[in-house]
Amino acid sequence: MPVLTQAEYVIGDLLVSYHAPADQPAAWGLRIIPAARREALVSPREWLDSPAIKQLPDPWNQTRAWEVDSLVHAHLRGDVLPGGYANGRTLRNSSTTADLRVHRHERKILENGHTLLRTTLAHPRGLRCTHELVVDPASGVATVQISAENTSTGSLTLDALDAFSLGGITPFASDDTAGRLRVHRCRSAWSAEGRLDTRSIEDLHLERSWTGHAVRTERFGQVGSLPVNGWFPFVAIEDRAAEVTWAIQLATPGTWHLELYRRADQFALGGGGADRLAGEWSKTLAPGETFLAPPAFLTAVTGNIDDVCDRLLLAMRVRACLPPREATLPIIFNEWCTSWGNPTHDSLVALAGRLAGSGVTYLVIDDGWAERPGNQFQQNGDWRVNRRAFPQGLRPTTDAIRAHGLVPGLWFEFEAINPGSDAWQETTHQLHRDGVPLQVGARRFWDFRDPWVHDFLAQRVIARLRDDGFGCLKIDCNDSIGPGVDGLESPGENLRQHLAGVQRFFERLRDELPDLVIENCSSGGHRLEPSMMALTSMSSFSDAHETPDIPLIAADLNRVVWSAQKQIWAVLRANDSLQRLSYSLAATFLGRMCLSGEVDRLSSPAWDFTRAAMNLYRQVTSLIRDGRFRADRCVGSSRQHPTGHQIVTITDVARRQLLIIWHCFDAPSLSIFAPDVDDAWHWKIHTQLCGPETEIELLENKLRWRKTLSWSGGVLWLIGSKKPESANQAESLRIE
Template identity: 45%
Template sequence: MRELAAYDLGDMTAHYWVDDSDQVGLVLRPTSLQPVTARSGIGDEPYIASQPGAGNPPARPVDPLVHVSLRGDAATGGWGQGRTMRWSPSTSRFRLAEHVVEHVGGVPRILTAMRTVEGLRLEHTLIHRAGENHLGVEVEFVNDSPEPVTVDALTSFNFSGISPFDSADSPERLVVHRLRSSWSAEAQPVSDTIESLQLERSWLGIARLSERFGQVGTMPARGWFPFLAVEDKVARVTWGAHLAWAGSWQMEVARLGDDVAISGGLADREFGHWSHTAMPGERLAAPTAILSCTQGTVDDVADRLVAAQNEAADAQPESERSLPIVFNEWCTSWGNPDRERLIAIADRLSGEGVEYLVIDAGWFRGTSPDVSWALAHGDWIPSPDLFPHGLKEVADRIRDRGMTPGLWFEFETVGEDSTAFTLTDHLLQRDGAPFTVGNRRFWDLTDPFAVDYLTTRVVDRLEHDGFGYLKVDYNEHLGLGTDHADGLGEGLRRQVLAGYRFLDGIRDRLPQLVIENCASGGHRLEPSMIGRTAMSSFSDAHEVPEIPLIAGNLLSVMLPRQMQIWSVLHPSDSDQRLVYSLAATFIGRMCLSGDVVGLDETQWDIVRRAIALYQRASPIIRNGRSRRGGVHGPSLRHPTGWQSVTRYVDDGRGLLVVLHTFSKGPGSVQIPLDGSWRIEESLSCGSTSLLVEEGELRIDGLRDFEGVVVRLKPARTGKGESLSMPNRD
């Protein structure tokens, strides 16, 4: 094994290794840390030396940049069947053909091409922009042979050598970090040791070991998030990866020798029923991946991966620069919006700092005015009972009151009470019949008829009626997929790509339209959908006590400036409950809902103060870095303890602290601060008192389920500053 090349990319170094059979692998490390010399073989282990003919098996065989499995080749050995399609003999057919550094638009792209004798080609491109601490990866399979070739597995990324800071097999020092997810309980962190996952190297180094996980369907953040990190606790280095794909995906923590590898990409034939027949001359692109490593924790590497989303966020409409506040009437009408109520809401919000007012589900009706909105969507005909003068009249009234009107669509699916439900020639099929999930079917977005229909019913309405905000919802998914000659998984892949094209087409036609990504809350919170939209619903957790915890968890996978968090307000709320709910929105984007018309003036004054503070804090939310603190119990539904989110603005001129206590919370907390700060303003309730002294913010007088927001600026003196909040009860 020899080093092919090494590149310093920001504060990371990428090492390319090649073995005697021209297989190429990738190892990443922080540039500031030098790797140790690894042993070349494991033959010195006594239980191997005693085996006749065992020799000296390699300790760290090169793990290829790209793993691929081609139909007709032998399957993975070493007891890998059903567990992994990595290490397929197909992969070993590809040999190094080219390794060059290209520059496209001033951005270096490290291209490594592998080729078979038949003319099949794998192209792996590693991308790094100056000033960034993450890497992009693009992988393509190219069929330059004269015959069709069926691909059953293709990785988007793979790197190995974990950990380069141990000379052998790193016992009791490697931890795998992942994010579990379910409806209204997104992104819960899970950490497992390599040993607990049974990924210790087999004694002879011949067992193909893999922890394969992922998601099957078109809700990519349901079950798991496409996020993976491995931490070396001794070297204090963490490696991480994030996939950008809105369909079925998988990731693997894999092991053959002393070192650990991580990989990911499309869910393969075993895991996601996916195959693709590439015709001569065809190129097949795998989903993009983002990689990073750092001398730090899983939170540090997550920050780096999330930073990759800034480029797409910066390309959103200019109106998004100031992080405008949203009011969505879903938790006001619960699927029954009407003209009078919306105008009353607009009157209440006029001049109060809310800039987007969104009409959510139910503005349409099917064959009966009493039918549920979830059965009626698909025809997109406004209800004359709810909107006797049409939607445009209400949208105009919202604009007259200084706000941008928004409208909800779930345009990829149709409800059983719609006429569209019967247009089966243009809907997705499975096993030769319309694919129905519950009461929904799905448009075939590769069908020009479906695209034209949706363009007329969705895009034309947005433009004609003057809506400047589109909420895109998605409340069911495709599971294994839909009919295609190559299998259900390929049908799904093509639908995902067609969905991208439709969204991109909306942006091209209406460039100033603000688009919100929602999928039963947070089920499509991955980079490709987040990047195509201005903001995303963080969850369907509308008014439950765990909202701050969910929002805190999601900091690992998305930018706060794109994370829309609900605060549902009721006249029956105590001041304490109002502040608790409003405070959670400072972890991301403020989204108000509920009966704001019914709030009394004292309650509305709390909301008004929260809005004003949010507007002044928005530069910190937009451009900063977050750290979580606190101690809370294992239950999300019944939270105990407390949580803090401390966010420092990038230029060092601002700091925001968001605190929540839960059941059995402390009466006082101390939150460490980097540097010297003074309190500028705050939002809290009761007899809470605040003090900044000796590098920490102290908050006293706390009760269970208390919310506190504090905005700070650099201190002019070293003396402590305090602020006491009067009891409003």
């Protein structure tokens, strides 16, 4: 029985096609591939042909090897759950999905040049699902948004509605693709974000069952209000034989799941927000009511994991909320690692004096500026100024900071409430679980479904920022709410609505203070997902302040966070050697430079070195903002005790400039590195930043480290020029 192509479009460099089995022409599935690989497509085999299958009697020896993955996966309560040992592991391919049938498909060119492909599916019980695929031909990224509407006269309860499903992986092999598919994911933990996890399909135990009956699934995600707690909402599958990679990224601030699914030869990728299996979610739709799943971003490239991430990052740039002043990636100084939660008016004025004219733009006052009843570590909730530290309030401090040419910033964790505050007693306006205020450690949480909360925080947060003259805001969020909260709907749906309210308050901040630069922080990097990133100018990359793995974390995150939005710490201490300063400062060239520490106590040589680093950073911001990042590593498995070395290259679009950020860890092996440059051009080292004992030579377009020291690092800025006919091939630099 053939597979029918129901619709097919070439949009930009993508080939988007919809397929169905010949005996079920309204059961459509989606496939996306690079258009350039169209000729490499092969037809799937019709039947399983292993000896174990062939020796079975009729009809068992006639087992079809392929299936079309459904365009939309949903599960209505009361419908038949999936078989094949899948119940309890997945809600994909229940009878709800099997009964969805396409009844309309349309194509439309939008005003911005994007192509909209809208497909409507209907279910006998009155569920109507609309699948919208919007393809940007410039970035090569498709955005999927799925809605479910109740068109019946009674209520319908959804236990699952996936945000996307992409099938037919891999269409470049006719069999079960043994040994050729790799799965890429990004693990995450506090102060250890973004570590790439690459496994073969076989290592993940996803080889198809010998009969094709049993389901194979790898489901992962996170439950709660920290969307990057455990994993990033991202997955890619690479067909190394075909040199094609598919990738998917979800945009949601709360619970999510992704799933690799297999029953036949080819794989499907699916996922979305919470469902009944994860996050205690269900949604009862009244007649006429519609529910919208979170957006998902899909793409495919001819290339590897880095190439497909480049494409998703390009789409992230389009969605980013960058005020005009952010275009040059201004340098931040955050005093957290200077005072460790004890800022004062005098200390901040002294810091502003030290930083004046240095190249720093923002001076951020972190935690500790508000009153702490009982002298606790934190006191979130009331947001009254600590008059012992700021006797006249915050306005004289911000005026003094601005007088030194800096933009003052302020830290808030306004979603949380700590014991000892008056707000702690406002339980009516807090999130509850099982009938009591939800408490996680020493935190309770405001309920952002409640208009009173929005008005209260407008007075305590927005008015404070406006009246005291702040131009920068750091928003923190230091624990997870968990799977769900009390309310009118299921616990998971109540949590989703609360987090939608949180995002509405972010939008209100932008609307009422349009020039405000907002940093998205959540114990460092727990909110590094597209929907939160689109609401803010930048994000904290991690809470790794002075750890040796900062260069590794920063480089890992370049796959999933745009460099212009990724704020990296360099904490400077009075006793730091120039080698240590270079190691710390070089890492900030992998994103946004954020300084902290004892800059007011640095020696003159150390301060001069720091200022030189800032000057170089400001010269190469366009490279950092717009360049292509690639990491070359020879490191051990430990991040806390790294060995070997790392080199990250950033190349401009024209491939005429190259920024090299290198780090040597314990027992470094760095000696020669050949950057990816055009050998027909003459290259020279324009500027360098490194410790005084480093010796580097550029010879025949290869960099040679003549001396490598443990725990050293630096930056090299290379510029190419047309090579004359008789040009000398060598250019050398030695730093004594």
